[in-house]
Amino acid sequence: MTERDPMLKMFGRSRVRIAPISETAEIGIAVGTALTGLHPIVELWMSEFMLVAMDQVLNEAPRLRYMSGGQVQVPLVLKAGYGFAAGWGGQHSNCIYHTMMGIPGLKVALPSTPANAKGLMASAIRDNNPVVYLHHYMLTLDTGDVPEGEHLVPFGVADIKRAGSDVTLVATGWMVKKSLAAAEQLEREGISAEVIDPRTLAPLDVATIVRSVKKTGRLVLVDQAPRQSSAAAVIAAEVAEKGFEHLRAPVVMVTDLDASVPYSEPLESYLLPNEEKIVDAVRSCRSGFARGRSYGEDFIPAVSRRSFPQESWRLRESS
Amino acid sequence: MAGEMMYGEAMATAIIEEMQRDADVVFYGQTWR
Numbered sequence: 001m002t003e004r005d006p007m008l009k010m011f012g013r014s015r016v017r018i019a020p021i022s023e024t025a026e027i028g029i030a031v032g033t034a035l036t037g038l039h040p041i042v043e044l045w046m047s048e049f050m051l052v053a054m055d056q057v058l059n060e061a062p063r064l065r066y067m068s069g070g071q072v073q074v075p076l077v078l079k080a081g082y083g084f085a086a087g088w089g090g091q092h093s094n095c096i097y098h099t100m101m102g103i104p105g106l107k108v109a110l111p112s113t114p115a116n117a118k119g120l121m122a123s124a125i126r127d128n129n130p131v132v133y134l135h136h137y138m139l140t141l142d143t144g145d146v147p148e149g150e151h152l153v154p155f156g157v158a159d160i161k162r163a164g165s166d167v168t169l170v171a172t173g174w175m176v177k178k179s180l181a182a183a184e185q186l187e188r189e190g191i192s193a194e195v196i197d198p199r200t201l202a203p204l205d206v207a208t209i210v211r212s213v214k215k216t217g218r219l220v221l222v223d224q225a226p227r228q229s230s231a232a233a234v235i236a237a238e239v240a241e242k243g244f245e246h247l248r249a250p251v252v253m254v255t256d257l258d259a260s261v262p263y264s265e266p267l268e269s270y271l272l273p274n275e276e277k278i279v280d281a282v283r284s285c286r287s288g289f290a291r292g293r294s295y296g297e298d299f300i301p302a303v304s305r306r307s308f309p310q311e312s313w314r315l316r317e318s319s
Numbered sequence: 320m321a322g323e324m325m326y327g328e329a330m331a332t333a334i335i336e337e338m339q340r341d342a343d344v345v346f347y348g349q350t351w352r
Binding site: 001002005007010011014015016017018019020021026029030033037038039040041042043044045079111113114115117118119121122125126135139140141142143144145146147148149150151 | 337
């Protein structure tokens with residue numbers, strides 16, 4: 001934000017502040033501001049920048065309402081970009097929502113379309129609890145229909161982006177777009193994929209996912225986060241507990257590999273989920289290949305060999 | 320009525336509309352410098 005930002009002219013310096021790049025101070029001040037009854041929106045360039053203010057984000061803002069017996073509220077929106085996949089390196093390309101979705105009192109929204117970007121932001125601002133609103137950098141220039149005027153998207157209500165009967169794909173953010181593209185390809189092969197976007201991870205609409213699994217019998221989770229710190233792992237556990245009897249094949253997770261995102265773009269692409277990995281996961285899930293297997297890193301390189309530059313693969317093999 | 324809009328623009332629109340609706344909404348941005 002600069003002194004020339006039109007928001008300064010629209011609302012004045014009493015409502016729009018240009019904060020120094022000190023997230024601890026910025027978010028700490030915002031928590032205090034929220035306690036006085038105002039509704040601050042804090043804009044951070046990257047979600048990873050919240051990591052230097054974890055006390056405020058995870059241990060102060062979400063706890064104060066509970067610890068005061070409801071005497072105070074913290075209506076705060078922490079808006080940040082995440083998941084940048086354009087060679088921005090290990091400190092700017094991460095998906096850290098798993099850390100936040102497990103904190104009681106903290107809500108987490110991940111819009112995947114322009115309409116949801118507007119509706120979830122409006123709902124976040126009107127919420128009387130702290131909300132981490134994570135927008136995906138790779139979607140910034142995507143266009144779509146957006147309702148004019150008041151448009152609220154309720155938290156905890158998943159969006160069925162595409163109906164299907166053979167397999168359920170659950171994805172968030174940028175991965176929704178990739179899953180929809182994979183579903184198109186699968187349709188040409190005669191496989192009908194249902195694509196679900198939870199839209200918020202906390203609260204998480206488990207019921208819609210389980211209903212879909214009851215219909216399809218198969219679940220593939222697509223998540224840009226590393227496997228063991230992904231929302232996919234949480235959703236897999238929820239379905240194992242609440243919908244196990246409906247599953248006709250093991251749940252499959254298509255995630256980032258467990259490594260820091262490399263600066264090298266070919267290697268970055270190698271790590272991240274893509275359309276081909278999603279399609280292969282669905283095919284394998286349907287053929288029964290997944291049964292009894294740990295579907296992790298032993299699977300991903302096998303399908304990735306075909307799609308990435310040979311020099312990247314040689315680099316990995318020689319390391 | 321719906322109009323075509325970019326994802327980033329849709330977020331900004333929601334913020335501006337909510338700030339116009341409710342004077343208690345405040346915005347803290349980060350400086351470029």
